[in-house]
Amino acid sequence: MKTLLKNAREQKGLKTREVAQLLGIDQALISKFESGTRKPTRDQVLKLAALLEIDLETIMVAWLKEKILYEIGHDEFALKALLVAEEEIRYQSKSAKKKVSPTLQKILDEIDSLKKKLDSFRAFDSSRITQALELEYTFESNRIEGNTMTLRETDLVINEGLTISGKSMREHLEVINHQEAIAYIKDLMKKNAPINEREVLSIHNLILRGIHPEDAGRYRKIQVMIQGSSHIPSQPLLVAKEIEDFFIWFETNKNNLHPIVLAAEMHERLVTIHPFIDGNGRTSRLVMNLILLQHGYIIANIKGDYESKMQYYQALETAQTKNNNDDFLLFIAKMEKESLERYLSIIGQ
Known part of the structure; x- marks a missing residue:
C-alpha cells in the first residue's frame, strides 16, 4: 500500500505537500500513509485513487489486506475466521448484485x-x-x-x-x-x-x-x-x-x-x-x-x-x-x- 501510493505520486510528479493541498488534509498524513505508520480511511483511499489515477480495485485490495492483517493477523483463529468470512462475503456479493428485469x-x-x-x-x-x-x-x-x-x-x-x-x-x-x-x-x-x-x-x-x-x-x-x-x-x-x-x-x-x-x-x-x-x-x-x-x-x-x-x-x-x-x-x-x-x-x- 505505502509503495503503491508513493510510486503513483512520484509518477504524477506531485510533492506530498501538493497532494495534501489537493485533498484538503495535513501534509504529515500523506507522509505517514507512504511510510506505513498511519492507515488512510476508506474515504481517503478513494480520494487518493482518483487523484493519483490508481486502479480502484488494486488500491482497495491493498488497503483491505493491511486492514485485515492489522485486525486479526496474529490471532490463532485468523485463518478459520477468514474462510468463514469469505463464504459470507461471496453470498452477500451475489445477493447485492444489481438485478435486472x-x-x-x-x-x-x-x-x-x-x-x-x-x-x-x-x-x-x-x-x-x-x-x-x-x-x-x-x-x-x-x-x-x-x-x-x-x-x-x-x-x-x-x-x-x-x-x-x-x-x-x-x-x-x-x-x-x-x-x-x-x-x-x-x-x-x-x-x-x-x-x-x-x-x-x-x-x-x-x-x-x-x-x-x-x-x-x-x-x-x-x-x-x-x-x-x-x-x-x-x-x-x-x-x-x-x-x-x-x-x-x-x-x-x-x-x-x-x-x-x-x-x-x-x-x-x-x-x-x-x-x-x-x-x-x-x-x-x-x-x-x-x-x-x-x-x-x-x-x-x-x-x-x-x-x-x-x-x-x-x-x-x-x-x-x-x-x-x-x-x-x-x-x-x-x-x-x-x-x-x-x-x-x-x-x-
Missing part, C-alpha cells in the same frame, strides 16, 4: 447474440458504412438538442465543408464539434484509455468549443434548471463532489455489470448531475457510447424525432425523480439492439 435480461441476451454474430463478420466492416452511421449519430444527437440541420445538410457541413444558408453559426459548430468528439472517443477506445474526469472534460470541451469558449470543459458555476423536467440539479458547489462520487461508482461497478447496463447507468448518472452549463446530453451520450465501443458493441443511436425524444426524456425523468432507472436501462438496451440489427442488415448478415 426479465424483460431487460431478454433484450441483453438478444444483444449478446447479435454481438457474437457481428464479431464473426468483423471482416465485412467498411469505413464508409461506419462514417455514414457516425454521421447519422451526429445528426440525431444534435437533433435531440434542437439543432435544425437535416441529415443531408449535416453531411454537407462535415464532408464538403459547406455553409448552409439560413442555419446559424452555432448549428454549424455543433455539427463539426460533435463529429470531432466521435473521433476523440474512438481514439480513446483504440488506446484503451481509462475513463476519468480529464477525458470527460475533454469530450465536453470539444462539444462546446467555439460555442461557449469560457464554459467548454469546465463545470458550471451557476444553478440551472432543465427545461420540461421537474428534476433540479444540485447546487454548483456540489458538482465536483458528485463527479468524484460518479467516478468512484464507475470504478467500483465497471467489472460487475453488463456493459449495456454500465453504459446506460453512466449516461443517466452524468446527465442527472448536469455538471455543465450546456452540452450535458451530448457529453453523456458520448461517454455512454465510449463504454459501448470499449466493450466491442456499436454506437447506440438515440433518434431525435418527437416520439423517440419523448420516450428518452420520460425514461430519464422517471430515473431522476422516482429513483428508478429501469425504464431508462430498457430504453438504452432497445436502442443498442436496433443499432446492431441495422448494422448487420447493412453488411448483409
Whole structure:
C-alpha cells in the first residue's frame, strides 16, 4: 500500500505537500500513509485513487489486506475466521448484485447474440458504412438538442465543408464539434484509455468549443434548471463532489455489470448531475457510447424525432425523480439492439 501510493505520486510528479493541498488534509498524513505508520480511511483511499489515477480495485485490495492483517493477523483463529468470512462475503456479493428485469435480461441476451454474430463478420466492416452511421449519430444527437440541420445538410457541413444558408453559426459548430468528439472517443477506445474526469472534460470541451469558449470543459458555476423536467440539479458547489462520487461508482461497478447496463447507468448518472452549463446530453451520450465501443458493441443511436425524444426524456425523468432507472436501462438496451440489427442488415448478415 505505502509503495503503491508513493510510486503513483512520484509518477504524477506531485510533492506530498501538493497532494495534501489537493485533498484538503495535513501534509504529515500523506507522509505517514507512504511510510506505513498511519492507515488512510476508506474515504481517503478513494480520494487518493482518483487523484493519483490508481486502479480502484488494486488500491482497495491493498488497503483491505493491511486492514485485515492489522485486525486479526496474529490471532490463532485468523485463518478459520477468514474462510468463514469469505463464504459470507461471496453470498452477500451475489445477493447485492444489481438485478435486472426479465424483460431487460431478454433484450441483453438478444444483444449478446447479435454481438457474437457481428464479431464473426468483423471482416465485412467498411469505413464508409461506419462514417455514414457516425454521421447519422451526429445528426440525431444534435437533433435531440434542437439543432435544425437535416441529415443531408449535416453531411454537407462535415464532408464538403459547406455553409448552409439560413442555419446559424452555432448549428454549424455543433455539427463539426460533435463529429470531432466521435473521433476523440474512438481514439480513446483504440488506446484503451481509462475513463476519468480529464477525458470527460475533454469530450465536453470539444462539444462546446467555439460555442461557449469560457464554459467548454469546465463545470458550471451557476444553478440551472432543465427545461420540461421537474428534476433540479444540485447546487454548483456540489458538482465536483458528485463527479468524484460518479467516478468512484464507475470504478467500483465497471467489472460487475453488463456493459449495456454500465453504459446506460453512466449516461443517466452524468446527465442527472448536469455538471455543465450546456452540452450535458451530448457529453453523456458520448461517454455512454465510449463504454459501448470499449466493450466491442456499436454506437447506440438515440433518434431525435418527437416520439423517440419523448420516450428518452420520460425514461430519464422517471430515473431522476422516482429513483428508478429501469425504464431508462430498457430504453438504452432497445436502442443498442436496433443499432446492431441495422448494422448487420447493412453488411448483409
